[in-house]
Amino acid sequence: xxxxxxxxxxxxxxxxxxxxxxxxxxxxxxxxxxxxxxxxxxxxxxxxxxxxxxxxxxxxxxxxxxxxxxxxxxxxxxxxxxxxxxxxxxxxxxxxxxxxxxxxxxxxxxxxxxxxxxxxxxxxxxxxxxxxxxxxxxxxxxxxxxxxxxxxxxxxxxxxxxxxxxxxxxxxxxxxxxxxxxxxxxxxxxxxxxxxxxxxxxxxxxxxxxxxxxxxxxxxxxxxxxxxxxxxxxxxxxxxxxxxxxxxxxxxxxxxxxxxxxxxxxxxxxxxxxxxxxxxxxxxxxxxxxxxxxxxxxxxxxxxxxxxxxxxxxxxxxxxxxxxxxxxxxxxxxxx
Amino acid sequence: xxxxxxxxxxxxxxxxxxxxxxxxxxxxxxxxxxxxxxxxxxxxxxxxxxxxxxxxxxxxxxxxxxxxxxxxxxxxxxxxxxxxxxxxxxxxxxxxxxxxxxxxxxxxxxxxxxxxxxxxxxxxxxxxxxxxxxxxxxxxxxxxxxxxxxxxxxxxxxxxxxxxxxxxxxxxxxxxxxxx
Numbered sequence: 134x135x136x137x138x139x140x141x142x143x144x145x146x147x148x149x150x151x152x153x154x155x156x157x158x159x160x161x162x163x164x165x166x167x168x169x170x171x172x173x174x175x176x177x178x179x180x181x182x183x184x185x186x187x188x189x190x191x192x193x194x195x196x197x198x199x200x201x202x203x204x205x206x207x208x209x210x211x212x213x214x215x216x217x218x219x220x221x222x223x224x225x226x227x228x229x230x231x232x233x234x235x236x237x238x239x240x241x242x243x244x245x246x247x248x249x250x251x252x253x254x255x256x257x258x259x260x261x262x263x264x265x266x267x268x269x270x271x272x273x274x275x276x277x278x279x280x281x282x283x284x285x286x287x288x289x290x291x292x293x294x295x296x297x298x299x300x301x302x303x304x305x306x307x308x309x310x311x312x313x314x315x316x317x318x319x320x321x322x323x324x325x326x327x328x329x330x331x332x333x334x335x336x337x338x339x340x341x342x343x344x345x346x347x348x349x350x351x352x353x354x355x356x357x358x359x360x361x362x363x364x365x366x367x368x369x370x371x372x373x374x375x376x377x378x379x380x381x382x383x384x385x386x387x388x389x390x391x392x393x394x395x396x397x398x399x400x401x402x403x404x405x406x407x408x409x410x411x412x413x414x415x416x417x418x419x420x421x422x423x424x425x426x427x428x429x430x431x432x433x434x435x436x437x438x439x440x441x442x443x444x445x446x447x448x449x450x451x452x453x454x455x456x457x458x459x460x461x462x463x464x465x466x467x468x469x
Numbered sequence: 470x471x472x473x474x475x476x477x478x479x480x481x482x483x484x485x486x487x488x489x490x491x492x493x494x495x496x497x498x499x500x501x502x503x504x505x506x507x508x509x510x511x512x513x514x515x516x517x518x519x520x521x522x523x524x525x526x527x528x529x530x531x532x533x534x535x536x537x538x539x540x541x542x543x544x545x546x547x548x549x550x551x552x553x554x555x556x557x558x559x560x561x562x563x564x565x566x567x568x569x570x571x572x573x574x575x576x577x578x579x580x581x582x583x584x585x586x587x588x589x590x591x592x593x594x595x596x597x598x599x600x601x602x603x604x605x606x607x608x609x610x611x612x613x614x615x616x617x618x619x620x621x622x623x624x625x626x627x628x629x630x631x632x633x634x635x636x637x638x639x640x641x642x643x644x645x646x647x648x649x
Contacts, residue, residue, distance in 0.1 A: 141517035145553045148525045152549060155532075159592050170543045175533030179487065184490040441489030 212407030238404035239288020251286075251369065251407035252277050252408055257302070266397060267310035268329065269293075269403060274301040277408075282368040283387035284360075284409040290397030291315065292406050303408070309340035316361035317343065317375050324350045325361055328375050328394065333457060341376050352381045352392045366412045475511045479523055479622060482507030483530045488501070490498045499607045501615040504531055505580055508548050508614070509573045509621035512555040514631045539584075540591070547583045551576045569620045575624025577612040581605040 147198040159168040186390040202209070212437050237253060273279050275298050285305045293307040313330040327347040343358055356378045362371025376394035384391055486503045504527050512520030529546030555572050584604055588596030595601065 140523065141553065141557075141600045144518045145521045145549065148521055148549045149546055152542040153526070154547065155593070156540045157607030159540035159542065171529075171541055175530070182484060183488045190489070215552050349563065359560070 135278050140192060144278065154267075209282060209358060210377070217310070233405055236288050239433040240286070240405060240407045242288065242373065249409045252279060252410050253405065253407050254279075254285075254303075256305075256403045256406055267304050269307065271303045271305060271406065271408070272301070273408060274299045276300055277455075278410045279303050280410075284366070284370045285406050286373055286409060287398055287406045289399065290376070291369070292398055292400075294368040295408065305406075308398075309400060315369055315375060316363065317358045318361050319352075320359050322350065322356075322359040328358055330391070334447075340400070341396055342391060343376075343378060343394045344389050344391045346389065348388050348390070350390070351356035352378060352390045354380060354392075354433075355377050356392055357397075365408070370409055467469050471515075471627075472624065474630045475515065475519070475523055475524075478511055478519070478626075479507050480528045481486070482536070482619070483527055486531070487534045497604075497607060498618040499604060499611050501614070502580070502608065504528075504577055504579065505548065505551070505612060506573055506616050506619040507623065508552050509576050510569065510620050510627060511556050512552040513558075513569055513572060513624075514627040515552075515556050519535075519554050519557030520552035521549050522547035522552075524550070541594070544580075545585060546587075547580045550583075551580055559609050561647060569624060570616055573616045573620060574609070574613050577609040577616075578605075581608050613618045 155168065158165050196309040211378055214294040214302045240251065240253060252273050254273040255275075257272050258267045258318045269292075271279075271285070279295060281298055283295045285294060289306055293305045293310070293313065295303050296376075297304040305391055308315055308330055310330040315328045316325070318325040324347055325343055329341040329342045330343065331340055334396040341358075343352075345352055358378065359377055360369045360371055360373045363369050366465065376396040378392045379395045381390070381392040482503045486500075487612035490500050490503060508524045508527050511523050515523065525545050525548065528543075529541070531544045531548075532539070532541040538598075555576065558572070583603055585598075585601050586594050587593075588601075589598065
């Protein structure tokens, strides 16, 4: 018995040592011939048995799964359907979302250039019930800091101004509305004028009419119009792109020159806009104006130079601007 | 005869464990350890040497067969020790009544704990200590839960092939505690 016990201890010791050697061998980095051979043998022995059990046990396994899943099957199907629906909806809205993000990005860029404080909003309705007024409703209101006569812009340029601010919504008169007139000037020659809305309700033709104040200045197609700015920045802050002259009217015998303009903003797809609730410390002048399309591919340095150049021009024309501010008051508000 | 039956029993347990039990969709990823139960059942009626060899062989088989992702030899070491220790409780009345279940429970708790300990020593990332204790306890409970299914049929069989004098009494396992 004693001999037997010592023999057993010997056997156990050998086996335990063998196990430990195997563990240490197998836990070392890299492929080990002993353990990998053992695994290969095990895998070779396991595969046919496992395959046989798979074939034989497939119905049993299926029944087992069905039995275990039967309790929650209805709920699961319902939740999967709901999830499917949500995913499909998300897929559809993804493209829309990316477009909106792009628009918000442009808006942010625009407000950053001018240093304005902007409340982002979404155009929820386009109220043209009777076809007379060109107004949209925004989903921001007094609670968001929106007040009457604030400028509304989007990433492309001027949208309009707030005419009514409710608690949670506000109404914007677009620049294309017949009742709207914006004090504006030509970007290149700094000549001032008034941009009137010319929308006929159905929206055909050029929706903007631009009239120059001065009789002896030239109007050319392709010139860009920017807002002139009003006293204290209401209703229009200066330097926002309004549109591009598309045609010049032949007006023999009249004192002023008029032309048609294409708005900078695509009102047909108006979505994300921003309400300028506070201006910068300094007058941004023309800084909201993006580069002309021909120079759009220019580098950052070009843009910088251009802005500085414009700043200098503005300084030179300071006297003229002051006069223009007065003029814009009449052009922007009384002219309606 | 006895050696053949033991080998067949352990082989059957290994096969059932690896190809059937391990693919059942059991809750929380726990599975009962049929191999451990078979080793305990065989070792109860064996000599310490036979118990150790049986445990080593069964553990090595479990280590080598594909579902295992641990080092070869971990289970072999633990089952070898378990078989030896169970077989050492030779003279007591561990073979009767609730004795096999006590042995199975102790082994079911000790072997996963030892497995976890080796994992900790070897730096196994899966053996994070506070969380890894729950599978040990849950697996032990599950093993103990299914232990009548293994120990019930195996105990009379082993008793018969080992020529035990009381083996002719066909007593149900639950009644053995009283009728002993």
